[in-house]
Amino acid sequence: MLGQTTTHSPISAGAAGASSSRSYAWLVFALSFGLLLSDYMSRQVLNAVFPLLKVEWSLSDTELGALGGIVALMVGLLTFPLSILADRWGRVRSLILMAALWSLATLGCALANNFGQMFMARLCVGIGEAAYGSVGIAVVLSVFPRHLRASLSSAFIAGGAFGSVLGMAAGGALSAHFGWRWAFAGMAIFGLVLVGFYRLFITEPRLQAQRRALGEEPDSAARRESVSLRPLLSALFSARSILCAYVGSALQLLVMGALLTWMPSFLARYYGMATDRAGVTAAAFVLAGGVGMVLCGALTDWAARHAPGRKWLMAVAYSVTCCALLLTAFHLPAGTAQLVLIGAGMLFVGGTAGPASAAVANLTHPAIHATAFATLTLANNLLGLAPGPFVTGLIADRIGLLGALQLIPLAGVLAALCFLVGRRTYMADLLRLENQREADPNKANKA
Incomplete structure (x- = not known):
């Protein structure tokens, strides 16, 4: 009616605000x-x-x-x-x-x-x-x-x-x-x-x-606590198993980085593919690597749901399986069988990312998880993704690209050895971390 004041329900206003917030x-x-x-x-x-x-x-x-x-x-x-x-x-x-x-x-x-x-x-x-x-x-x-x-x-x-x-x-x-x-x-x-x-x-x-x-407070740089360097470095590098997780993850990603970089060239040189077809075919292998990373992570969580130490064995299995598939593939003549085995190897080439990340998370206090994962990223790039393409090219100039790709998967064997060594001290390192938290929870939080 004329002269009436229209009012909005607080509930409808709140719903509209929530919808806008989600959008x-x-x-x-x-x-x-x-x-x-x-x-x-x-x-x-x-x-x-x-x-x-x-x-x-x-x-x-x-x-x-x-x-x-x-x-x-x-x-x-x-x-x-x-x-x-x-x-x-x-x-x-x-x-x-x-x-x-x-x-x-x-x-x-x-x-x-x-x-x-x-x-x-x-x-x-x-x-x-x-x-x-x-x-x-x-x-x-x-x-x-x-x-x-x-x-x-x-x-x-x-x-x-x-x-x-x-x-x-x-x-x-x-x-x-x-x-x-x-x-x-x-x-x-x-x-x-x-x-x-x-x-x-x-x-x-x-x-x-x-x-x-x-319902959360906005970020404020002034509220962030400073972290002393020595306890932080000790938490990130003192356990043998966490060092093995860093290095093992990086060595396996060296194989992945090399394949991501050189697959288009491999397809062009040994299969005579034009750049557009080589790019699309190589992209399919990359996609297989991404899908495999997700599937291997889910499989690891399922296999290790009652025994956390199994994650290390799963990482070993992924590295060894990937190495075996790729070594076999690159020793075959060009053809369908070779491409199928390369695709199968790509499903496992990034499989250790999940187990390695889980190990790093378990071996560090939640307060420093961001720094721990940044350290893992640092290792992955400096020891794996950066040298992988360069080392492959260096070897290829001497024995050809095919010869280089026949050698690079062997880095997976070194990765598997790192994961085996890390598994030996993993439970002891976990126990030591728990004892440190119980003995001095305030210190653990600051670390």
């Missing part, structure tokens, strides 16, 4: 996930154009391997300091700057005229990507309820495999139709468009408001 959280996830895709597309597109660069610039396999490994090296070296800077300077501002840098550096790859210019552009790609994984997932998890964080973490991390697949497949297609420069330019344009959307929709005040809506 914004998923917007944050979507844009952050999109930038993660851009991250790995920009990183892996190089692999699809290796054959074209090798011919045009007369590059050695060592030089090609250096172009692939420099990104992982920068990620390994700079993850810690850039993550700390992002926490202090502002995560959203840092993410925008990171994504803009790797996108512009990828555009620089498209404009490069020689190996030196390409190497510097790839180095800048690595600097831009260095802390995106750790900072990006922190932003995503900050806007969702706690009960969703485990599944969101898995989904976010899986974006790396999907981005690698898209980068290699799209890069191969673009280079085949428009030339290798447009493969890099396409990745750069995609990243810059996402940067624009991220800058438009994601802001620190809205993230803080989202945290308040979840």
